Amino acid sequence: MDVLVIEDDPLEAETIRLKWPVSSDRLRLLSTYKQAAHIVHSREIDYFDGIVVDVNLPDGNGIEILRAIRCNTNVPLILISEAGTGDSRADAIDLGADDYIMKPLHIRELHARMRRLVAHRSERPAQQRKDLVSLGHVICDLQRRVLVCSGSEMLVTDAEARIIEALYKNRNRNCSKSFLYKNVFFREFDAYDKTLDVYVSRLRKKLKHLSEESGACIQTVRGFGYRYSEL
Structure with missing residues (x-):
């Protein structure tokens, strides 16, 4: 165990x-x-x-x-x-x-x-899995920390997985940087801290590598934060 x-x-x-x-x-x-x-x-x-x-x-x-x-x-x-x-x-x-x-x-x-x-x-009987998240044509397995599309896989970091989970739970709604820092990095947002921007950029590249359209699921909300929008 x-x-x-x-x-x-x-x-x-x-x-x-x-x-x-x-x-x-x-x-x-x-x-x-x-x-x-x-x-x-x-x-x-x-x-x-x-x-x-x-x-x-x-x-x-x-x-x-x-x-x-x-x-x-x-x-x-x-x-x-x-x-x-x-x-x-x-x-x-x-x-x-x-x-x-x-x-x-x-x-x-x-x-x-x-x-x-x-x-x-x-x-116990197997329950419907809640750790599989759809980002356009890409599936993210939050438990295994992996992106999957058409037989191809790419690993994501713990922080990237938490970004996906936070945005997906609030899909089609704007998520402030303050909210994301608290839920992803477990600290308060500092306007001079670009950690979240770097992680989102890397995550978009991974999504686009697997599916060009899926990279557009994570959108920037200028002056506020990010949002997940369904394709």
């Missing part, structure tokens, strides 16, 4: 790493919301088989992370906490948590619960 663990206590995180019972599993350990933000708010979250989140983080709340993740994916998620009532745990499960475990943790139990959740998810 590939498991994302967001735990701010270094001793607890190290205990999870050392006592995790299956050495072939891959654990990615992060300690703050800031470190995890680019994953939580992107399709990269789907690359993990399961997620473990501490409810109390120094710069955020595990419940808010749960809400953000559930906007994008149903990946199995277990909350862990030193404190909590029956009502607070029930509320978390109502919001989409698959399990809620109180500390001190028994790592083998945590692994067993996660393994059961991952196995159960894999047995």
Whole structure:
């Protein structure tokens, strides 16, 4: 399994790493919301088989992370906490948590619960994929980070994929640079920062390489930002 663990206590995180019972599993350990933000708010979250989140983080709340993740994916998620009532745990499960475990943790139990959740998810009927986006004649697989057209493929970066996703979700509407910087680069827009323009230019070239018409899907809104327009 590939498991994302967001735990701010270094001793607890190290205990999870050392006592995790299956050495072939891959654990990615992060300690703050800031470190995890680019994953939580992107399709990269789907690359993990399961997620473990501490409810109390120094710069955020595990419940808010749960809400953000559930906007994008149903990946199995277990909350862990030193404190909590029956009502607070029930509320978390109502919001989409698959399990809620109180500390001190028994790592083998945590692994067993996660393994059961991952196995159960894999047995569910396949749902209609929401990670395939059409840009004219080009299909973007947001999960694989690839553009596909007439049997040809081109890779896109994580940032390019987030640009496509943000514009497509707001298709036929103008998206400000401020909005795009916040959702793509997770920072505030600076008028002197040309990062977004560079990425859009590269993305258009890739689209045009696969389909000349598809490059026109991403349009510039002068003095404002960009928009996705259907052909």
